[in-house]
Amino acid sequence: MEFRYLKYFVAVAQTRHFTRAAEQLGIAQPPLSQQIKKLEYELGVDLFKRLSRGVELTLAGEVFYADAVNILADVERAKAKIRQIARGEHTEVRIGFATSTSTCIQVLEKMGRLQHENINLKTAELPMSELAAQLTSKQLDIAIMRLPCYASESFERRLLLDDPFVAVIPADHALAQFDCIRMKQLREQKILLFPRETGPALFDGMHTLFADAGIRLEPHLAAPQLRTTIAMAQAGLGIAIVPYSLAEHLDNSVVVAKIEDIKLTSRIVVAWEASNLNKQVLKVVAKLSQTDE
The missing domain is CATH 3.40.190.10 (Periplasmic binding protein-like II)
Incomplete structure (x- = not known):
């Protein structure tokens, strides 16, 4: 068994998704799928259940995952010992x-x-x-x-x-009169978001949150970073949904409002x-x- 198979398997097991795991590993998705199939063939068991929106571990996969994580941790500990002894x-x-x-x-x-x-x-x-x-x-x-x-x-x-999400709203926007809003009030609004590659897990969580609330996102309103969405809101381009710590001490070009029923936290x-x-x-x-x- 090749050592890299363990790293690939653990990445897929943790993300529950081949594409996300490939992004995390810095490789293409098709080769990753092929390597996992080779691992399953070598072990003689299916490690994953392939679903329409990702994968789940089989019972055999759950058992193998615990051992694979321990093996990878042992290898990292051994490498760390050598490096720290050397320096x-x-x-x-x-x-x-x-x-x-x-x-x-x-x-x-x-x-x-x-x-x-x-x-x-x-x-x-x-x-x-x-x-x-x-x-x-x-x-x-x-x-x-x-x-x-x-x-x-x-x-x-x-x-x-804990760093709850808040809405950063342009001062001349209709919602700027509120210091606390609900998710439904963000429907039909221009929501500023960052690209998925900036933070895949946070992006996925926010995308699911907005979809469940019936809020449509417009890709052309994406910003490079969370902090950039605030600058875009200050320029009047839309509403930024960001953790509160990023919205402290802003000028009067925007209003910061709590989101009463938001189900995602940072x-x-x-x-x-x-x-x-x-x-x-x-x-x-x-x-x-x-x-x-």
């Missing part, structure tokens, strides 16, 4: 921020608690996909990520804060690889996830 113990902790979390005041305040610790912090701001890749490859020790996120499911995680977490042996990492995680008094 020796250090006090440096490399932290990556998802683009949509880098200006979150609550997170920055938590970072401030580390100022007087004997830890050398190196920070970087990256898209979610690159953030997950660098965490896996040990180029980063810690990542501040926004959930939902398919790529984060293999990491250890601790919640930093969470900001600190994530790290369980195989990371840098002793300072858990110290930083503990500080960041410390509950405010």
Whole structure:
């Protein structure tokens, strides 16, 4: 059995979708399907039930998934040991921020608690996909990520804060008179959203949410990032649905309204690889996830 089969299988099992798994792995979908079929042939069992909108694990697949995850984790731990032994113990902790979390005041305040610790912090701001890749490859020790996120499911995680979605409405819009709205009021409105490749899990969740509420999305209103949708709303191009932390301290060109019945929430977490042996990492995680008094 080839080692990459395990990685492919786990990716499909976690995303429940061949196309999404292929995007996460950075390969084309047809070769991924072929490799999974070869794995199933080699094992002599079906690992997935193929459905019209994705896949589900069979009973054999569920058993194999638990073992595959453990095997991959063991390999990563072994690799981490060698790398960290080679470079020796250090006090440096490399932290990556998802683009949509880098200006979150609550997170920055938590970072401030580390100022007087004997830890050398190196920070970087990256898209979610690159953030997950660098965490896996040990180029980063810690990542501040926004959930939902398919790529984060293999990491250890601790919640930093819940970050509910709000509507950012142009000041001259009819809905700007309300400080709290319902989903049905967004029907027939121009909703600003980001492309799926920016954040597949978050995009899928929001797309399903809007579809269930009878809200039609217009692809030409897509923005590169969550923060860009706010700038577009400030320019009067439509209504942006974003986590509250991104909508704090905006000018009077827009109104920020709560969405009373929205069924999707966003969470900001600190994530790290369980195989990371840098002793300072858990110290930083503990500080960041410390509950405010």
